[in-house]
Structures are given as C-alpha cells and as structure tokens.
Amino acid sequence: MTVSLSRRAALAGAAALPFAGAAAPVLAGGHGGRAEAPIAHSFKLGEMPVTTLLDTSVAREGQKAMFGVAASDEEFSQVSAENFISSDTLQFYFTPTLVDTGAELVLFDTGLGMGGIAKALTAAGVTPDQISVVVITHMHPDHIGGLMTDGAPTFPNARYVTAAAEYNFWSKMEPGNRVGDLVASNVTPLAEKTTFIDDGGSVASGITAVASFGHTPGHMCYMLESGGRQLLLTADLANHYVYSFARPDWAFSFDADAEAASASRRKVLGMLAADKVPMIGYHMPFPAAGFVEPRGEGFRYVPVSYQLMG
Incomplete structure (x- = not known):
C-alpha cells in the first residue's frame, strides 16, 4: 500500500494534533483525589510477558470534528x-507496551514525555536502563516525546527500531514543523543506534513489523508471536474504541492520508476479526487490550477480561 501524502497535509496535521494542546492531562496514578488507578497491566502471550503502561489520560471535547x-x-x-x-x-x-522476549525487554513507544512512562515502568518493576529495544510505531509527539529526558536518552542502553519510510519523511521537514522539530531533537540524535525496517521486518524473536500506512507515511503495527499464539500491537491504526471500529471509513482528522488510513483499518481489523487475534491499541481504554468482531458494515471492539491471563 502506498501513501499519497503531501507535505502541506503533513504540516496541517502536525499543527493540529489532538494531543498537542490538550489541557489538564490526568497523569497516570493521580486522578484528582480519587484512589490511584493501575498504570501497568501484565498479560501472558504463550511464554511472552506483555505489559501495557498507561502514560497518561486526557479528556477532550469536540470528537465529532475529529472522528465524524x-x-x-x-x-x-x-x-x-x-x-x-x-x-x-x-x-x-x-x-x-513492554514486551519481554526472554532475551530482551522491548518497549513500544514512549509517551508524551511528561514523566508518565517512568512512573508506569516503575509500577511494572522496570527501570529505563533495563530497556533493551525501543520501537517507535510512528513519530507523532505522543509516541516519541519520552525518548529524551533533559536532553539525554531516557533509555541509555537501548537500541532503536522504526520504519524507514517514517523517519525518511519526518527527518526531511523544514524547521518549524512541530513533528519534524521533535524528530530532530528526540529521534535524529539516536539515528546511529537505530535500525530502519520495512514491512515484514523483524524487531526481535517473535516480533514482526506489519505495514499499516495512512495515519503517517510509515505507520507500523507489530505482530507478537509466542507459544503458537499471536497478538497485534495496532498503535494508532484505530484511535477510538467506538468510532474507529463502528465506522472504519470515517476519516480521522489527524490521519495524514485519510483514504490509506481507512484502507489499513479495514484490512487489519478484518484480519483480527477473521483470525480472532487479540490486539493492543495505543489509544484504547486502559489496559488497552481487546478483540475485534464484525458488526454491521464495521466492527466492534471487545475488551479483554481474563483471556490473556495465562
């Protein structure tokens, strides 16, 4: 699948990212005087422990302009x-999401860079220096914001993996583009330690890249496989657990290429529904794991309960 993304579209989309100007984020672990909510949740995929990490949660208004x-x-x-x-x-x-392959600790995306990822890792019993691999599914700010802390790599012992198409696009942005500037400060300094992969590329044993272009030029999902079981990390393929599933053809206003993004949603969600493969979505309600079933002309997201406990 190819993406016909203009730089004008990228500039417009980056300037209006839904999370760029979000007010009053609810940081994980501190919910306005309420009891602290869980910010790390572990599953078991075959022999592979998988832990979702809540970086933050933000209330927003005006979702029709975003999703409908x-x-x-x-x-x-x-x-x-x-x-x-x-x-x-x-x-x-x-x-x-944190994945333990048995040989390496692999972190997928790093949050907004407001300290939430460190808190969630602590809750999971992991320190940043223990992370072996950091995978960037795509380079929107809420995925690369946590790569650096005070100008130094947050994960000092890690190697990095991302899509070649994604880096090639954003790294060529002129100064003044919000995403391009953040890529320059947070991703480019790590380029010598980064492996740039394409569709079907291997991150580590049991982890394979699945192209899902459209949200960004090189957006990737990642298939996890262990003990004869599969789970797909869908990143921003679907950005809401209702609208993106019930109406996968509705354009999400922050998809760079709406047509390609919708095609990717239909293709991947259709595969998950047909094969009954569970998923973890970056913006799904925490703990962010669920199944997909056909519903009318679209799909329905079904949150997991105990299916992945062992």
Missing part, C-alpha cells in the same frame, strides 16, 4: 448512543 466530520449530527449521535458514550466528550488514553 463527514457524518451528520444525527448519525454521529446515534453511533455514540448505541455504544453508551457521550457525543460531546471523550477520554484519550496513551499506552506504550
């Missing part, structure tokens, strides 16, 4: 009501 700009107000409200959610406000979750 082409829909009528009535249709958008109907989809919301059918799924027992408000059509006026939503909650975003930001969930990196």
